[in-house]
Amino acid sequence: MNGLGTLLRLGARRNRLYLAVWLLGLFVVVPATAAAYEQVIPDPAQAGLVIEGLSRNPTMRAMLGPPFSLVEPGGFTVWRVGTFVATVAGLMAILATIRLTRGDEEAGRTELVRSGVVGRHVPLAAAVLLGLAACALLGVLVAVGMVGVGTDAAGSVAFGLGMALTAAVFVGVGALSAQLTSSARAARGIALAVLGAAYLLRALADGVASDSPLRALQWVSPVEWMALARPYAGERWWVLLLPAALTAVLVASAAWLEAHRDHGSGPWPARPGRGRAGALLSSPAGLAWRLQRGTVLGWTVGLVVFSVAIGSLTTSFSSMFRDVPRLELVLRRMGAGAEQLTQGFYVAMLSIVVLVVAALGLQLLGRLHQEETAGHAEVLLSAAVRRTGFAGSHLLLAVVVPTVLLLVGGALMALPQAVSDSDLGVVGDVVAGAAALLPGVWLVVGLGMLLLGLAPHLGWLAWLVVGWSLVVTWIGALLSLPDWLLELTPFAQLPQLPVEAMRWTPVLVTTVIAAGLVVLGLARYRRRDLDV
CATH class of the missing domain: 1.10.357 (Tetracycline Repressor; domain 2)
Incomplete structure (x- = not known):
C-alpha cells in the first residue's frame, strides 16, 4: 500500500469543495426538519392518529417510507426526509467514487500515478477510503445535529449510523461499477440504475398492503435499511449489519476485479463498431x-x-x-x-x-x-x-x-x-x-x-x-x-x-x-x- 497516505491527501484536496457542498446540503435538511416538527404536529395527542393513518395509506408510505414513530421530532424526521437524504447521499457516494476511480483512469491520471512507487490497488483503496470517510462524516453530522435539536441520543446515533452505512453501500456500488466498464459515463449509468432500482423497489414494497408478500422486498432495498433499523422507535441495531456486510462484499469484489483486468478496460468492454458508419x-x-x-x-x-x-x-x-x-x-x-x-x-x-x-x-x-x-x-x-x-x-x-x-x-x-x-x-x-x-x-x-x-x-x-x-x-x-x-x-x-x-x-x-x-x-x- 505504498503511497496510500499521499493519494488520500491528494484526493481530499482535489475534492474538498465538491464533498463539502454535498455534505453541508444533506446535513442542513435533517435538523431543519426536526425543528419544524411542532408546525406539522403541534398537539402530541394527534401523533397516534397520524401514525395509524399513514400506516394504512399506501400513497404516503410509497412516497416517504414506513412511519414507525411520529410521537417526537426524531421519528418524524426519519420518516419525512430520512429515506430521501439517504438516497441523495448514495448519489453523492456514487459520483465521488467513480470520479476518483474510473474517471481518473479514463483521464490518464491513474496511469501517471502508477508510474511512481504506488501499489496496484492503492488508487482504488484511496478512493474507497475517501468515500467512506465522507459517509462517516455525514453520519456524525446527522447524529450531532439531531442531538443538538433535542432528540434522543440513542436514536440520533442510530439515525446517523444508518445514514452513513447506506451511503457506504453506494461507495461499494460505485467502486464495483468502475471496474465493469471502460468509461466513467457507463460506470455512472450502471451505478445510478442500481440506485434508482433500489428506490423504486422500496416504494413498491412500502406501497403494498401489509399482508402482501411484496412487503418483504423492503429487506432487499439498501435505501430502506436505515428506516428498518427504527431510529427513535426501539432501535434494531442488528439491521445495520446488512449495509455494513454488503459494503464489504462490494468493495472486495471491486478489488478482485481490478486485480484481474487490464488498465483502461473492464469485463464489459465497449463493442467494436461497424466497418462503415451509417448515414446517421x-x-x-x-x-x-x-x-x-x-x-x-x-x-x-x-x-x-x-x-x-x-x-x-x-x-x-x-x-x-x-x-x-x-x-x-x-x-x-x-x-x-x-x-x-x-x-x-x-x-x-x-x-x-x-x-x-x-x-x-x-x-x-x-x-x-x-x-x-x-x-x-x-x-x-x-x-x-x-x-x-x-x-x-x-x-x-x-x-x-x-x-x-x-x-x-x-x-x-x-x-x-x-x-x-x-x-x-x-x-x-x-x-x-x-x-x-x-x-x-x-x-x-x-x-x-x-x-x-x-x-x-x-x-x-x-x-x-x-x-x-x-x-x-x-x-x-x-x-x-x-x-x-x-x-x-x-x-x-x-x-x-x-x-x-x-x-x-x-x-x-x-x-x-x-x-x-x-x-x-x-x-x-x-x-x-x-x-x-
Whole structure:
C-alpha cells in the first residue's frame, strides 16, 4: 500500500469543495426538519392518529417510507426526509467514487500515478477510503445535529449510523461499477440504475398492503435499511449489519476485479463498431444522438416507471388526510394551495419530475464539455463542422428530450385516474400543467449553455440551481420558508396547472430569458478556446 497516505491527501484536496457542498446540503435538511416538527404536529395527542393513518395509506408510505414513530421530532424526521437524504447521499457516494476511480483512469491520471512507487490497488483503496470517510462524516453530522435539536441520543446515533452505512453501500456500488466498464459515463449509468432500482423497489414494497408478500422486498432495498433499523422507535441495531456486510462484499469484489483486468478496460468492454458508419453519423446531430442514446434510453425507462408508479397511487389518495388536517395543509402548500388534494398531488409530483428532466437536460448538455476535454471536439472541428453546429447538436438533445419526457411523464401520471374515472380530461389537465413548467427546464439548460460558453469550469452552478429547487420542493413547504425564498427557483413564477389559472406573462418571459441565455452561450462558445 505504498503511497496510500499521499493519494488520500491528494484526493481530499482535489475534492474538498465538491464533498463539502454535498455534505453541508444533506446535513442542513435533517435538523431543519426536526425543528419544524411542532408546525406539522403541534398537539402530541394527534401523533397516534397520524401514525395509524399513514400506516394504512399506501400513497404516503410509497412516497416517504414506513412511519414507525411520529410521537417526537426524531421519528418524524426519519420518516419525512430520512429515506430521501439517504438516497441523495448514495448519489453523492456514487459520483465521488467513480470520479476518483474510473474517471481518473479514463483521464490518464491513474496511469501517471502508477508510474511512481504506488501499489496496484492503492488508487482504488484511496478512493474507497475517501468515500467512506465522507459517509462517516455525514453520519456524525446527522447524529450531532439531531442531538443538538433535542432528540434522543440513542436514536440520533442510530439515525446517523444508518445514514452513513447506506451511503457506504453506494461507495461499494460505485467502486464495483468502475471496474465493469471502460468509461466513467457507463460506470455512472450502471451505478445510478442500481440506485434508482433500489428506490423504486422500496416504494413498491412500502406501497403494498401489509399482508402482501411484496412487503418483504423492503429487506432487499439498501435505501430502506436505515428506516428498518427504527431510529427513535426501539432501535434494531442488528439491521445495520446488512449495509455494513454488503459494503464489504462490494468493495472486495471491486478489488478482485481490478486485480484481474487490464488498465483502461473492464469485463464489459465497449463493442467494436461497424466497418462503415451509417448515414446517421454524417452530421453532428447524428453523432450526438449516437453518443447519448444510451443515456436517453435509461432515463426514459426510469421516468416512465416512476410516473406510472406514482400515478397508480392516486386511486387511494382521497382519504389520505381525513384525520390529519395539519399534514393536509402541508400538501396543499406543496400543491400551490389546491382545494382538491388530488390536483395538489399532481402539482407536487410534477414539481419533482420537472427537476428530474432538468437534471437530464444538464447531463445531456454536459457531454459537449466532455467531448472537449477528451480531445474529440478538436478532431471533429478540424473538419468542415461549425462550432455552433457542434454545440447545437448536443443542445438540441438537451432541450427536446426533457421536453418530451416531461409531457409523457405527466400523461402517464394521470392515466390511472383517467382509467379509474373513465375521464380522459384529467390527462389533458396534467399534461397542460407539465407544459406550463417547460420554460423553467429551458431556462436551466440555457444557464448551462451560457456557463459552457463563458466559463466551463463553473458549470456546477447550473446543477446548484437544480439542487436548490429540489430542496425548496421537498421541504420548503414543511419548513414554512418565507415566500421570497421559495420564489428563488426557475419554476416559482410559472403557473401551476391545474390548480392555478394559466398566466402567459411569466411563461413567455421565462422562455425569452432562456432563449437569450442560449444565444449568448452559443455566441461565447463560438469564440472561446477549446477546453482541452
